[in-house]
Amino acid sequence: MSTSYWLDRTYRSDKKNYDVVIVGAGISGLSTAFWLNKEDPSLKIAIVEKHRIGFGASGRNAGFITCGSVEHFNRLISKHGLQEAVDIWKFAETNLKLLQEHIIQENGKEIEFAKRGAYSLAAQDNEFKELQNVAKTMRELNIPVETYSSSEVEKNVGAKNFVGGIKYLDDAETNPVLLLELMRSKIKADLFEGTEAHRYEQTAEGTRILKTDNGDFETSMIIYCLNGYSPNLHPYFDDKIYATRAQILMMEKAPPFMDGPCYANFYLDYFRQMPNGALLIGGFRQLEKTTEVGYSDHITPVIQNALHDFVKEHLPTLRDKKVTHRWSGIMGFSRDGQPMIGALPEDNQVYFAGGYTGHGIGLAFNTGKSLVDMIFGRDVPAWLSARRFS
Ligand SMILES: Cc1cc2nc3c(=O)[nH]c(=O)nc-3n(C[C@H](O)[C@H](O)[C@H](O)COP(=O)(O)OP(=O)(O)OC[C@H]3O[C@@H](n4cnc5c(N)ncnc54)[C@H](O)[C@@H]3O)c2cc1C
Known part of the structure; x- marks a missing residue:
């Protein structure tokens, strides 16, 4: 997106330094932060959110934690073939299991989980x-x-x-905002609400500067977790x-x-x-x-x-x-109803997750885990990788 000189107030505040900056505090951004914490507790993580936690779809959805995807199982098979359809289904089943094991635990009643x-x-x-x-x-x-x-x-x-x-x-089903709050309580990261990210720049030293209306964030890695808002931050998402x-x-x-x-x-x-x-x-x-x-x-x-x-x-x-x-x-x-994870083609230190096609509560926790797998060099399913569109 473009920003006027007048709104670009970065000169007014000090640069903030983080190992990873996640943009977007919905279920996708929080899930990614959770799995990054697990992978390496020493990582210094910032989450930058334009409004407040759950302001996007994550705080406005119906709270269905659904297995499968946007289509019923037989349509999933005709589109993806039997094996991939089963994999997609199992991925969503695992999403729920992981949520129960790592986030919900004994707090089901508290977050209206059933x-x-x-x-x-x-x-x-x-x-x-x-x-x-x-x-x-x-x-x-x-x-x-x-x-x-x-x-x-x-x-x-x-x-x-x-x-x-x-x-x-x-x-399963839940109160999605209470789920987000519970997830947030288990994450070690600095949260910057009311902070809109505009764009990023690469420095000669190889770091990235995320430009926001709350100053610059210098970091080794940026992760866009913006789902529907992704095209606002980078044209790569325009046709995806x-x-x-x-x-x-x-x-x-x-x-x-x-x-x-x-x-x-x-x-x-x-x-x-x-x-x-x-x-x-x-x-x-x-x-x-x-x-x-x-x-x-x-x-x-x-x-x-x-x-x-x-x-x-x-x-x-x-x-x-x-x-x-x-x-x-x-x-x-x-484009195909499945979420996508990857890095920008021109910059392998700017990652993203999104495209949940109306099913992020049923998919984003495991998708965040897969994104961290990808970042740390482990294999991820081909149907989830954004490479399927290139
Ligand atoms: C009405 C409705 C019903 C739904 N029902 C269900 C359901 O029952 N089950 C289900 O699984 N899914 C459902 N969904 C879909 C689900 O809510 C989404 O798939 C999921 O919340 C996506 O999460 P996210 O974190 O990727 O995106 P979001 O929750 O949209 O988060 C993106 C965040 O980025 C922030 N942001 C945007 N631009 C910037 C910027 N420039 N700088 C900083 N921050 C920025 C936004 O404020 C937002 O908080 C529903 C969605 C809607 C709208």
Whole structure:
């Protein structure tokens, strides 16, 4: 991005020195810092964040910790082949296991974490047939999944007008901001909130200077963890990560009626009941696909009305409940739906992670681990490496 002379106030403050500077304090930046700490506790790390922790998608998402990816399992197989689809699935399963082992530990209740599985519901017969085929494939691979009839769906999650559904048993959910706070408490790094990074320069001595509106950071390595915001910092991301908006609506509390979070319409729409009884529903960006892009976090009547109509049609017990919150956030979609890690082609000391395509809570912790593997010379999966785009 470009910066005016007037805003470039670097001459006003001293240069700060760090071994590594991470840009972006969402789940990706924090996960990367966590694994760098583990790799080498002596590393001096700074995290530079334009607003505050979780200001981006990480503090605005629905809190599904989902296995797999943007598509259901059979579509993943047609796109990637069986072995890679299984690898992608296992990568997400490992993400959850690592989160539980290293971050959540005994604090599950505190961060509203629950592992109740997640339903995929079908409103049409052909959709249900497709989901049943997905369940068959998953069972053959020993992935735990169950199939439910229309009446069982209604009984288990209170949702009407669905033909049936399947439930993958190992998915989880959480309060994403409490998860970030817990993660932050386990990281040794200096956090600079309210600090916007503009660009970096290379010095004759081989260090990098990250220019920010809070002065210069001199460092050996920069890591961009900006997801949807990545193209603002470097043109390399222009044709690799696309800023894409998603909207959410929340309704006032009701007595518990859902035994797990739900997806509908092939992962495009989703809803879940919070531990306090409030209902969150998101999705429907397919209605305004061409305008649900870019960096503005406003909400639109078309999508907000569609979300509310969905509640009236499928969750009629909530039809008279008030809407308490409406919001949106910016995701980073990659070209093939999978996240990407790598170094800039012209600078092997400037790394990045991003492109989570709406699934960063289910993927970023393990992606941060893989990025640290890459930095320290260990192999990473080809489907995760940004080299697949060059
Ligand atoms: C409405 C919605 C619902 C979602 N639901 C789910 C879900 O249920 N499950 C799931 O897995 N995923 C979900 N996602 C996607 C998930 O939230 C993202 O994939 C994930 O949060 C990406 O994390 P990140 O750290 O890479 O990016 P972000 O959280 O976006 O963090 C990037 C950070 O960079 C900062 N930044 C930007 N520019 C600069 C700069 N120049 N200098 C310094 N800092 C800068 C931003 O302020 C931001 O905090 C959802 C997303 C949205 C928007």
